[in-house]
Amino acid sequence: MDSNSVSPMPELAPIAEFDKSPPSPPNEEVPMDDLPPPPATISQAEGKKLKVQRSRSYDSEEHERGACEWCEYALVITLATILLIGVSALTIFWTFFYREGYGWADDIPEKQFNLHPTLMIAGFITFSGFSVLLYRICRCFRRIYVKLLHAIFHALAFPCIVIGFLAVLDFHNKKGINNFYSLHSWIGFVAMGLFGLQYAVGFFSFLLLLICNKGTANFRASLVPIHAAFGVLTFVLGVCACLTGLTEKALFTLGADRYSGLPDEGVIINAIGVAIIAILAVVMYILSRNKFRADARDMRASVDL
Amino acid sequence: MDSNSVSPMPELAPIAEFDKSPPSPPNEEVPMDDLPPPPATISQAEGKKLKVQRSRSYDSEEHERGACEWCEYALVITLATILLIGVSALTIFWTFFYREGYGWADDIPEKQFNLHPTLMIAGFITFSGFSVLLYRICRCFRRIYVKLLHAIFHALAFPCIVIGFLAVLDFHNKKGINNFYSLHSWIGFVAMGLFGLQYAVGFFSFLLLLICNKGTANFRASLVPIHAAFGVLTFVLGVCACLTGLTEKALFTLGADRYSGLPDEGVIINAIGVAIIAILAVVMYILSRNKFRADARDMRASVDL
Structure with a gap:
């Protein structure tokens, strides 16, 4: 069983339907080294873009099924x-x-x-x-x-x-x-x-x-x-x-x-x-x-x- | 009831005991404007520091009890x-x-x-x-x-x-x-x-x-x-x-x-x-x-x- 899901009886119904926040980060943090190197200067727009990239990488990890x-x-x-x-x-x-x-x-x-x-x-x-x-x-x-x-x-x-x-x-x-x-x-x-x-x-x-x-x-x-x-x-x-x-x-x-x-x-x-x-x-x-x-x-x- | 917790019967036992990752972000994202303005240049160490600050602010929000x-x-x-x-x-x-x-x-x-x-x-x-x-x-x-x-x-x-x-x-x-x-x-x-x-x-x-x-x-x-x-x-x-x-x-x-x-x-x-x-x-x-x-x-x- 996955070490992160400990709920014996979690939700039947999807709160996520109303949830537009990015998914929760997985237990193992993505090391900073795996991310693209930070640019010399970072604007707010670029910061948001980086954040979207990270949330996408979490998404793909979350939905990988063996x-x-x-x-x-x-x-x-x-x-x-x-x-x-x-x-x-x-x-x-x-x-x-x-x-x-x-x-x-x-x-x-x-x-x-x-x-x-x-x-x-x-x-x-x-x-x-x-x-x-x-x-x-x-x-x-x-x-x-x-x-x-x-x-x-x-x-x-x-x-x-x-x-x-x-x-x-x-x-x-x-x-x-x-x-x-x-x-x-x-x-x-x-x-x-x-x-x-x-x-x-x-x-x-x-x-x-x-x-x-x-x-x-x-x-x-x-x-x-x-x-x-x-x-x-x-x-x-x-x-x-x-x-x-x-x-x-x-x-x-x-x-x-x-x-x-x-x-x-x-x-x-x-x-x-x-x-x-x-x-x-x-x-x-x-x-x-x-x-x-x-x-x-x-x-x-x-x-x- | 909190809109984020929809589990009818979540865990009895604390997986968080083994969980050293920062807590999940709340539903409402912290707007970028609330954070300190990004510095002109950002190093990896500074990025980590910023992240710790953000996770602390989530912590205090999470544990506020009425x-x-x-x-x-x-x-x-x-x-x-x-x-x-x-x-x-x-x-x-x-x-x-x-x-x-x-x-x-x-x-x-x-x-x-x-x-x-x-x-x-x-x-x-x-x-x-x-x-x-x-x-x-x-x-x-x-x-x-x-x-x-x-x-x-x-x-x-x-x-x-x-x-x-x-x-x-x-x-x-x-x-x-x-x-x-x-x-x-x-x-x-x-x-x-x-x-x-x-x-x-x-x-x-x-x-x-x-x-x-x-x-x-x-x-x-x-x-x-x-x-x-x-x-x-x-x-x-x-x-x-x-x-x-x-x-x-x-x-x-x-x-x-x-x-x-x-x-x-x-x-x-x-x-x-x-x-x-x-x-x-x-x-x-x-x-x-x-x-x-x-x-x-x-x-x-x-x-x-």
Whole structure:
């Protein structure tokens, strides 16, 4: 790992979009001997020119990428994609193979409940995970397209979470079970609230306010770290809600005695939980690696969008 | 929030300790007019002197702290301290008031089990939380003392986790319950493994290797981001293990029917979970704020330790 990037979870969102200052100097200073010899007299204009040359040399150093780094990049993206799709696929497999599939208005309310874990894992883990990762790792697109992808994946997560919530609410009402009594439901409620708030603030501030791009740049820049920090918190709360929900489901449907014998269905439920933990680890790893960030230079180039 | 610090969870550990380069320039460049006028001729030595002057002016700008910032600092530390002590106090209250207290070799194995949630929450949340926070926010001590505090709080967490683990293992064996079947136990096992590995690597690399300070500086610097990233992951896994464990405990001891009526004990168990979530949010907030970091200048001053 690069000795200069020590952030376990740095920014999700690009402050550099608003940053027109030259990039920070690298750890090893460029020795004076490597620069062109100073002229006999130096004017302010020449001083500025020299400074631009130096900042360009930092730029080229900063953006030099080795084959090893590209391999790590490809490996982590592949792993994240497999896990994010795999966890939803495994949940659907579990539902069809062990829980009789899905339904809404038929005679078996349990089939309606089955929509809850599937849609919540799709919304809070798969789509939200892709949204966070794409924002972080998309290097080649223009910044506005990355923002749109981020918004689209969260837009896909939104109906999943709403329908997943309505499914369990309706199931509880049909079966006469109280709502919002468990720790899982409390965590889920906070996670849903934060998700909605984040989506509204993000959509308004980072997409709608682009209508008045220059005038709102400072406001948007000041909002980026808050949006990023609450985004990570929402994702982690989503993970906690899913894990407590899986624990509840295993104990409700299998019962403590059967679960302790670790039947096939118990292994599948645990495997879904382990996949969610693995996704959390990969997401945190990607967020901790400054090298995975979209190039600051590319972001500056798209400052008008 | 400062427009330049967008990291939701930047480093826990000070790379700046090994960083002898001047600090990064602030977002707003110092205008050329503010500098002394360039001399008619400029030598390399004079160029270096000018550079040192500029880096000093950046330093003083960087470390200017307003009353508002100190208020936020004091408020967050107070909140974190109340939550970290409060969550363990609430767990002890729950055990004595509803679960008949603690025991080991007596006739009631349930009293032995009670050590498990109390010690795991003390180890993974209270002591680990203090350890992470103290590392991040201690501004006034020398770096070596901060490292020692970090190690001491983890050293306090270590026996809690070991005894907490042995308590549940022995309880399961006495009651004839299988071990390591639930999602909670799988997450806890990974969290314990990571905790042990992190402690061993951290103790060896950041304390023992100080015997050969200069010779191991590069190795230690390269290890800092890995140690910091895995440290945050271990803390989050500890949180997940505690939340799934509380969910299991509520369903095992209260049963689904009683728990859904939300009796007093159910509220206490949920409140412990909510306090853990609040601690997670505060820790992530503190890690996201670059301003809470110990001053880079102070860390550079203690480079020999």
